[in-house]
Amino acid sequence: MDVAIKCTHVSKNFREQQQALPEARWHQRAFPGFKTTKAVDDVNIEVGRGEIFGLLGANGSGKSTLIRVIATLLLPDSGEVTVLGDDVVKARLAVRRKINRVSVDAAFFKKLSAHENLLYAARLYSVPAGQARQKTADILRRLGFAPNKMYAPMENLSRGMQQKVAVARALLTSPVVLLLDEPTTGLDPKSKRDVQEFVAEVRQQHDTTIILTTHDMAEAERLCDRIAIIDNGKIRSCGTAAQLKAHAGGQAASMEDVFFALTGRDWEEVNSGEDA
Numbered sequence: 001m002d003v004a005i006k007c008t009h010v011s012k013n014f015r016e017q018q019q020a021l022p023e024a025r026w027h028q029r030a031f032p033g034f035k036t037t038k039a040v041d042d043v044n045i046e047v048g049r050g051e052i053f054g055l056l057g058a059n060g061s062g063k064s065t066l067i068r069v070i071a072t073l074l075l076p077d078s079g080e081v082t083v084l085g086d087d088v089v090k091a092r093l094a095v096r097r098k099i100n101r102v103s104v105d106a107a108f109f110k111k112l113s114a115h116e117n118l119l120y121a122a123r124l125y126s127v128p129a130g131q132a133r134q135k136t137a138d139i140l141r142r143l144g145f146a147p148n149k150m151y152a153p154m155e156n157l158s159r160g161m162q163q164k165v166a167v168a169r170a171l172l173t174s175p176v177v178l179l180l181d182e183p184t185t186g187l188d189p190k191s192k193r194d195v196q197e198f199v200a201e202v203r204q205q206h207d208t209t210i211i212l213t214t215h216d217m218a219e220a221e222r223l224c225d226r227i228a229i230i231d232n233g234k235i236r237s238c239g240t241a242a243q244l245k246a247h248a249g250g251q252a253a254s255m256e257d258v259f260f261a262l263t264g265r266d267w268e269e270v271n272s273g274e275d276a
């Protein structure tokens with residue numbers, strides 16, 4: 001396998017100040033305590049060139065933190081990450097030039113339309129104006145975006161539609177590496193399929209290396225060449241869906257079974273209150 005992204009013993013902790021103690025107990029402890037969360041805990045993964053690699057985990061399992069470390073937005077506490085040979089800490093700019101990231105909470109100019117936001121992004125990426133117009137319209141259409149919504153202010157669009165614009169923005173250029181952080185969360189089934197098909201198409205056409213995070217097991221299984229299951233910051237298992245099922249033992253017929261076999265916890269319960 002030609003390795004595009006390599007994480008070696010990567011860890012990231014967050015130290016958070018806990019709530020102050022009630023006044024009556026201040027004499028017991030002068031300062032409120034700190035809580036340390038091991039968001040990413042000794043992660044080792046290798047993603048092949050042109051691969052769609054799934055990072056599957058429940059809410060709070062560390063997916064976004066790992067993506068942000070790979071995207072050079074967060075420094076790892078320890079360990080190493082390389083993107084096509086460049087180190088995310090030592091060669092930050094080189095890495096940034098190769099990657100594009102989509103996150104569920106992407107920022108836009110809310111008063112501007114999807115079309116305007118995308119043209120603006122295209123300018124930032126130095127895509128020639130004429131080409132940008134064509135491409136913007138093409139991608140939005142391809143993602144099943146209603147043409148009459150293309151010119152409406154972003155703030156008037158549903159969350160799902162805004163998310164499609166975020167995906168479209170990342171695909172304006174043909175990045176070598178795409179980091180898709182829950183690109184389909186919150187989308188209706190049809191939109192979900194539109195985005196999934198488009199992601200598969202982008203990989204096919206441009207040989208893009210893609211890491212996709214999701215808490216949708218069916219999506220991981222359908223779209224990803226290999227899947228890493230992350231839980232409490234740790235990679236519990238990694239392989240093709242078939243390998244994961246085999247690894248989890250004879251009983252594992254579904255990815256839910258795999259998760260239960262690996263963590264002893266029920267997927268439905270872990271994700272309760274989520275839109276799955």
Ligand SMILES: Nc1ncnc2c1ncn2[C@@H]1O[C@H](COP(=O)(O)OP(=O)(O)O)[C@@H](O)[C@H]1O
Binds near residue numbers: 014016039061
């Ligand atoms: N900036 C932050 N400060 C403190 N804790 C954080 C921060 N970002 C994430 N965390 C914690 O790290 C853990 C992993 O979060 P995250 O990577 O966002 O998970 P996921 O993307 O899988 O939902 C969670 O316990 C979360 O509360």
Ligand SMILES: [Mg+2]
Binds near residue numbers: 064065181182
């Ligand atoms: Mg996340």
